[in-house]
Amino acid sequence: MDFDWTEEDRTYRARIRNFLERELPPNWVEISRHGPGSREQTEFSLDFCPKLAEAGLLVPHWPVEWGGANRPAWEHFILGEEMWAAGEPRGAQYMNVNWIGPTLMRFGTPEQKRRYIPEMAAGKAIWCQGFSEPNAGSDLASLRTHAERDGDAYIINGNKIWTSYAAMAQHCFLLARTTGEAMGKAGIAIFLVPMSTPGIEVRAIPSLIGHGDIHEMFFTNVRVPVSARLGEEGEAWSIISYSLANERVGIPRYELAVRVLGGMVRELAARGAFEDHVVRARAGSALASCEAARMLVYRAVDKRARGEMIGAEASMARVAVVEADHAVTDFGLDFLPDTFSGRAFPAHLAHHERAIVTGIAAGAAEIQLGLIARHWLDLPREAT
Amino acid sequence: MRFNPNEDQATFLSVLEQMMESEEAGWRQAHEWARFDWSAPFDTMMEENGFFDCAVEETLGLVAAAAMTYRVASLPIAVECAASSILRPQYAPELPRPIAVIERHAEDPIRFLPMAKSVLFLGSDRISAAILNPDAVEPVESLFAYPMGLLKTRELDWQPIDADPDAVHDSWRIALAAEMTGALKGGLDAVVAHVRERHQFGRPLGSFQALQHRLASAATKIEAAYWLTLKSAQRIGPADAAAALGYVQEASTKVIYDLHQFMGAMGLTLEHPLHRWTYRARLLRSSLSGADANLAAVSAKRWSAL
Ligand SMILES: Cc1cc2nc3c(=O)[nH]c(=O)nc-3n(C[C@H](O)[C@H](O)[C@H](O)COP(=O)(O)OP(=O)(O)OC[C@H]3O[C@@H](n4cnc5c(N)ncnc54)[C@H](O)[C@@H]3O)c2cc1C
Numbered sequence: 001m002d003f004d005w006t007e008e009d010r011t012y013r014a015r016i017r018n019f020l021e022r023e024l025p026p027n028w029v030e031i032s033r034h035g036p037g038s039r040e041q042t043e044f045s046l047d048f049c050p051k052l053a054e055a056g057l058l059v060p061h062w063p064v065e066w067g068g069a070n071r072p073a074w075e076h077f078i079l080g081e082e083m084w085a086a087g088e089p090r091g092a093q094y095m096n097v098n099w100i101g102p103t104l105m106r107f108g109t110p111e112q113k114r115r116y117i118p119e120m121a122a123g124k125a126i127w128c129q130g131f132s133e134p135n136a137g138s139d140l141a142s143l144r145t146h147a148e149r150d151g152d153a154y155i156i157n158g159n160k161i162w163t164s165y166a167a168m169a170q171h172c173f174l175l176a177r178t179t180g181e182a183m184g185k186a187g188i189a190i191f192l193v194p195m196s197t198p199g200i201e202v203r204a205i206p207s208l209i210g211h212g213d214i215h216e217m218f219f220t221n222v223r224v225p226v227s228a229r230l231g232e233e234g235e236a237w238s239i240i241s242y243s244l245a246n247e248r249v250g251i252p253r254y255e256l257a258v259r260v261l262g263g264m265v266r267e268l269a270a271r272g273a274f275e276d277h278v279v280r281a282r283a284g285s286a287l288a289s290c291e292a293a294r295m296l297v298y299r300a301v302d303k304r305a306r307g308e309m310i311g312a313e314a315s316m317a318r319v320a321v322v323e324a325d326h327a328v329t330d331f332g333l334d335f336l337p338d339t340f341s342g343r344a345f346p347a348h349l350a351h352h353e354r355a356i357v358t359g360i361a362a363g364a365a366e367i368q369l370g371l372i373a374r375h376w377l378d379l380p381r382e383a384t
Numbered sequence: 385m386r387f388n389p390n391e392d393q394a395t396f397l398s399v400l401e402q403m404m405e406s407e408e409a410g411w412r413q414a415h416e417w418a419r420f421d422w423s424a425p426f427d428t429m430m431e432e433n434g435f436f437d438c439a440v441e442e443t444l445g446l447v448a449a450a451a452m453t454y455r456v457a458s459l460p461i462a463v464e465c466a467a468s469s470i471l472r473p474q475y476a477p478e479l480p481r482p483i484a485v486i487e488r489h490a491e492d493p494i495r496f497l498p499m500a501k502s503v504l505f506l507g508s509d510r511i512s513a514a515i516l517n518p519d520a521v522e523p524v525e526s527l528f529a530y531p532m533g534l535l536k537t538r539e540l541d542w543q544p545i546d547a548d549p550d551a552v553h554d555s556w557r558i559a560l561a562a563e564m565t566g567a568l569k570g571g572l573d574a575v576v577a578h579v580r581e582r583h584q585f586g587r588p589l590g591s592f593q594a595l596q597h598r599l600a601s602a603a604t605k606i607e608a609a610y611w612l613t614l615k616s617a618q619r620i621g622p623a624d625a626a627a628a629l630g631y632v633q634e635a636s637t638k639v640i641y642d643l644h645q646f647m648g649a650m651g652l653t654l655e656h657p658l659h660r661w662t663y664r665a666r667l668l669r670s671s672l673s674g675a676d677a678n679l680a681a682v683s684a685k686r687w688s689a690l
Contacts, residue, residue, distance in 0.1 A: 001393060001447050002386045003615040009385070074385060265683070269690035277680055284682030285675075287623070288631040292608035299611060302387040316604045366597065373596035376603055377576050380591040 003298075012075055016057060016082040023051055024089060029346050032087040035210025035354065036094075042126060042168040042212070045091030049123025052090070059097055059121050066105060066113075067121030073305040081255040087350070092127065092165035096120040100127050100173055103243035104192075107231045112192060116171070128169035128195075130160040130217060131240075137162075138367050140175075141185040141237070145219060147176040154178075154229070156191065156199075156222040166202045166215035169195050175240075178233045188236040191228050198222070209354055248314035249300045250362055253321050253355075254293040257328040260351045261286050264332050267339065279335055286327040293320035312376035315368035322365050325355040387611075392443040393451070400452055403429055404459060411461040417657040420529040422499055423461040427482070430456075436465070436481065439473040446470065446555075450562040450617035454610060457566025458573070460657035462530050462664070464496045466559035470617075471504060474555060475547045476513050479504070484516075485556065487672055490538050495667065497533030498523040505542070511552050514540035528667040529660045554625040557672060558616050561628040564668040565609040568636060571643045571661035572602055579646055589646065598642045605635040623686035630678035633669045640665055 005013070025031070031040050052058040053067070061076035062068025080098070083090055090097070101120045104113055119125040136143040145158025156176055166172070172193045179187030195202070199222035205214045231239050265283055268274040274283075296317040300310045329352050332339065339345040340352055359365040373379045389397060403409060403426070410425035430436060439449040449469040456465045464482035472479055484500035486492075497503070498521055505512045520540065526532040545552075576599060579590035589595060609632035616624035640662045644651045651658045672678055 001389050001451075001614060001618075003611075003618050004620050005385065262687075265687050266690065269687070274683075274687070274690055277676070280680040280683035281676040282679075284623075284627070284630055284679030284686075285634060287682055287686060288612070288627040288634075288679060291624075291627055292605075292612055292631055295611035295615060296604070296608050298385060299387050299607075302385060305385075306388070316607055319601065319604045320608055369597040369600040370593070372600035372603060373590075377590075377596075377599055379576070379580060379596050379599070380588045382591050382593050382596070 037212035453562035458570035633675035
């Protein structure tokens with residue numbers, strides 16, 4: 001067992017930090033004010049990601065054939081931590097890098113790969129993920145958006161919701177069913193749909209978590225060629241289970257949380273308020289929560305790095321991250337309440353604004369607890 | 385970063401498991417789960433096989449000692465492993481064991497004192513040790529699932545230990561975190577086994593989501609505490625040991641409550657060993673002045689420059 005970084009890991013992290021220091025403009029706080037889905041940050045990412053690509057820092061873990069360098073899983077993870085903690089200057093493109101690209105590499109036709117992957121590796125592609133629907137959230141398998149075969153095309157009709165980045169996206173990784181609802185998971189297929197296809201309407205949903213983050217999408221007689229289908233009909237579930245296995249660990253939010261907490265502590269010290277025993281105990285508790293989350297996330301990443309499938313470990317990591325994020329927000333709200341209004345403490349605002357997401361996006365915390373109960377504790381399925 | 389044990393650690397831990405499971409370990413014979421059970425045969429087995437000295441073996445190290453302390457604490461018996469495997473090899477290799485540790489006041493009831501051959505005193509500015517003879521100790525009754533005793537006299541032959549008190553306190557935090565996390569894990573496993581088997585309303589208790597989520601949450605805290613503890617045993621960050629202990633002490637409130645809830649009335653009896661784990665954890669939660677003090681120490685160590 002060894003819980004320390006290697007010299008190589010440290011050098012790699014330092015290199016990313018140097019890159020960020022050099023490439024993030026002085027007004028980055030302004031640009032990133034409304035979050036990764038905002039127009040400002042998305043446009044920035046289209047300029048920033050090509051630079052990352054040039055420096056070999058966009059898809060280093062991808063195979064050489066597709067513009068990567070076959071670098072190990074840990075490096076990919078370090079990259080994710082540094083990017084998220086810097087406010088995610090890749091905007092929506094982290095999704096391509098993390099899982100959409102690798103999914104296409106594994107399951108795509110040669111034509112699909114040629115068409116989509118080079119653009120991702122160049123840092124110029126914005127995708128969105130069309131899974132959730134108004135009546136299919138946690139119970140995703142009950143989704144109703146329908147793709148009907150019509151000769152060498154499919155006609156798609158339905159309604160998606162909570163789609164991040166949809167307004168700025170060029171492509172959608174869409175789930176739709178090709179059979180009746182009774183087929184459940186077995187009736188779902190994946191479609192790679194250009195967002196410019198006639199019949200797609202996108203509406204932004206005003207939210208508490210920044211601009212451009214969540215949307216509703218309406219598909220009315222959207223015609224896509226059969227060649228837009230990824231994998232076979234009915235194969236969607238096994239493909240996304242495979243490709244999202246790594247994503248279930250979620251965004252490395254604890255890394256930003258720890259840095260925000262450090263800033264709060266420095267502010268308290270500057271105000272002469274960090275000698276108080278209660279403040280110290282609570283800061284220590286918030287830090288311990290963040291480090292606990294970090295350990296559970298690393299344990300899951302360690303399995304991935306060894307090529308093992310991640311199971312309930314990912315759910316445990318998610319649950320711990322939710323607690324850590326909230327512990328830091330609550331610490332700030334309790335001891336620095338004045339810093340959560342106005343514009344003087346943008347990091348506190350951003351963290352407060354986005355921590356509310358942690359327990360819901362990418363599978364609610366309660367769903368994770370259910371998975372832990374069944375797959376880790378081997379408790380019997382709930383009676384229905 | 386590597387969460388798997390190395391080859392020697394893996395062998396070491398699997399031999400430990402075999403010893404824990406063996407007949408000779410002696411704890412399975414219990415028909416009734418009295419308040420505590422001193423682990424004499426198992427203790428001898430571990431000592432004779434050199435397990436308590438693993439921390440100074442290059443390929444095993446303090447991380448293996450912490451993992452061992454955690455595993456051993458998940459047994460329903462009281463084993464003096466924490467001080468013997470984590471403090472003794474580092475600071476007092478000649479000290480006879482079992483060892484009782486005095487954290488604060490020598491007048492307090494102290495665990496393991498009735499069978500201890502020596503005491504280690506962890507003062508804030510000095511560390512000292514003394515050999516014990518049996519007349520110096522008076523056993524006391526206690527709810528906690530440890531043998532507890534009082535020192536009748538402070539007039540022992542105290543020898544100073546040449547070590548940085550803060551470093552010794554941190555080592556003790558690692559040891560306590562490992563022991564407490566292991567005790568909670570033992571309790572969790574027992575309760576999970578129980579709710580899988582016990583039926584009410586025509587279904588296993590464990591199929592009720594109200595129990596599932598709370599047990600899943602407990603399992604998550606225990607896993608996190610375990611990895612925090614092993615990491616702290618590698619001594620990377622200055623606040624790691626305090627974070628590991630403070631974290632599990634803070635988490636224990638809810639975990640212990642839930643474990644007893646889900647065992648129902650059976651959990652209040654001496655027919656089931658649940659109390660052997662939860663009452664040990666209850667004592668350990670006050671160790672080194674408890675969660676708030678250890679979490680405040682996290683702040684002091686992490687942000688020492690402020
Ligand atoms: C910021 C954000 C971005 C998102 N981005 C995308 C995206 O890009 N693409 C996409 O497809 N989706 C996206 N989502 C949707 C997300 O996947 C869903 O919100 C999530 O799966 C939960 O579904 P729901 O919101 O419909 O909640 P519901 O399914 O209605 O559940 C509500 C609550 O009920 C509880 N609950 C539900 N089921 C159970 C159960 N079985 N047991 C116990 N409790 C339960 C949970 O507490 C849950 O939070 C995003 C969501 C957020 C918040």
